[in-house]
Amino acid sequence: MPQSFHLVILGGDGIGPEVCDQSVRLLEIMQPHLDGVEFQLDRHSVGVGEYQRSGEALPQSAYDACLASDAVLLGAMGLPNVRYPNGKEIAPQLDLRERLQLYGGVRPIRLYHEADTPLKGHGPGEIDFVLVRESTEGLFYGRDAIADLEADEATNLLRITRSASERVCRLAFETARRRDGKKTVTLIDKANVLSSMVYFRHVFDEVAKEFLDIKAEHVYVDAAALFLVRRPQDFDVMVTENMFGDILSDLAAGLVGGMGMAPSGDIGDDAAVFQPSHGSAPDIAGQSIANPIAMHLSTAMMLEWLDHPETRRAADALNAAIADVLSDPTQRTADMGGNLSTVEITDKIAERLSKRLQGETTAV
Known part of the structure; x- marks a missing residue:
C-alpha cells in the first residue's frame, strides 16, 4: 500500500x-x-x-x-x-x-548562473550556503506589543532563551553535516554590544562541542553583511537571531538574482x-x-x-x-x-x- x-x-x-x-x-x-x-x-x-x-x-x-x-x-x-x-x-x-x-528558518542560497549575480567573478554553484534563522523569538518576540503613539518612547524586547538557541544551533550543525560543503557553521551575532548576544554565543559554543567534525566560528552581524558581498563563497552554514536573519537573508537573495530565487523552510x-x-x-x-x-x-x-x-x-x-x-x-x-x-x-x-x-x- x-x-x-x-x-x-x-x-x-x-x-x-x-x-x-x-x-x-x-x-x-x-x-x-x-x-x-x-x-x-x-x-x-x-x-x-x-x-x-x-x-x-x-x-x-x-x-x-x-x-x-x-x-x-x-x-x-x-x-x-x-x-x-x-x-x-x-x-x-x-x-x-x-x-x-x-x-528553524532554513534559507538556502545558490547561484545558478553568473549573469544572475551583481558580483564579479562568481560562476554557477560558487555561491552556495544556507542561512538558518531562529524564528520564534529574538527581536520578533515583542511583535505583539502595541506602541502608544502619544508616549515619549517605544520599546521591544529581544528575547534569547537557552532552549530555543540550543535547538536552532543544533539544526545548523546538522545541516552542515548533511551538506557537501565546507563543514563550517558561522554564528552571526552582536556579542560586542548586546548581552543577549553574549548569551547566544555561549550557548552556540556549548552546542558546538557536540559536533567536533564541524568547524565553528563567530562573525559580528555588521561584518557578516560586508563579507557576504566581498567573499560569499567562504560561507557554508550561518546561524543567527530572528531579526538579523530576516535582514541578511534578503541581502543573500540579492547575491543570486533576487527574492524570486530564495526558497525557505520553517522547520x-x-x-x-x-x-x-x-x-x-x-x-x-x-x-x-x-x-x-x-x-x-x-x-x-x-x-x-x-x-x-x-x-x-x-x-x-x-x-x-x-x-x-x-x-x-x-x-x-x-x-x-x-x-x-x-x-x-x-x-x-x-x-x-x-x-x-x-x-x-x-x-x-
Whole structure:
C-alpha cells in the first residue's frame, strides 16, 4: 500500500496563489512517476482575503489541518494596505511559526548562473550556503506589543532563551553535516554590544562541542553583511537571531538574482512549512509575470524533508530540472530581465522534471 503524505496548501495573497498553483502542478506531474508514494493535497484559505471574508487570517480549521499534516506548502501572504486595527500587517505565516514552534528558518542560497549575480567573478554553484534563522523569538518576540503613539518612547524586547538557541544551533550543525560543503557553521551575532548576544554565543559554543567534525566560528552581524558581498563563497552554514536573519537573508537573495530565487523552510520538531522568502508583490499580481523559482525550490525542500526514498528522488529531480532551465540565462522571468511568464518557465521545468523521473537525465 502506498505511503500517503497529507500536504496542506495555503495559497496566500497577491502573487502567492499564482506561484503556489504552479508548484502544485509540478507535484501533480511527478505523482505518477513515484513508486509507493501518493500526495493528498488539502487546500485551505488563509491570509488577507480570508481575513476580509471571515475576520480570521488563519481560521482554526486551517490551523488544525496544518497541525495534522505531514508538511505545509505556503504561498506568499500579506498585503501592505490591509492591516489589523492596531496597524500591523496581517501575517499568518508568523502565527504558524510561533504556534507550531517552527524554530528553524532554513534559507538556502545558490547561484545558478553568473549573469544572475551583481558580483564579479562568481560562476554557477560558487555561491552556495544556507542561512538558518531562529524564528520564534529574538527581536520578533515583542511583535505583539502595541506602541502608544502619544508616549515619549517605544520599546521591544529581544528575547534569547537557552532552549530555543540550543535547538536552532543544533539544526545548523546538522545541516552542515548533511551538506557537501565546507563543514563550517558561522554564528552571526552582536556579542560586542548586546548581552543577549553574549548569551547566544555561549550557548552556540556549548552546542558546538557536540559536533567536533564541524568547524565553528563567530562573525559580528555588521561584518557578516560586508563579507557576504566581498567573499560569499567562504560561507557554508550561518546561524543567527530572528531579526538579523530576516535582514541578511534578503541581502543573500540579492547575491543570486533576487527574492524570486530564495526558497525557505520553517522547520520544527513535529511540523514544517515551506514557502518562498519573497513577499506577495501585489503590484504584479494577476499578470503571470511572477518568478516561481523560489516556490519551486521550496517545494523541493519539502519533498526532501518528507524523507522517503521516492520523495528524495523527486526533490533531486526537481532541483536538477530547475538547474537545467536556469543554466540558460535567457530563460528568466521579467524580474531577472527575461520575458518568460510564470507558466512558461514552469512548463520548461515540468518537461525536464518528467524526463528525469522517467530516467532520462540528458537536459532537454
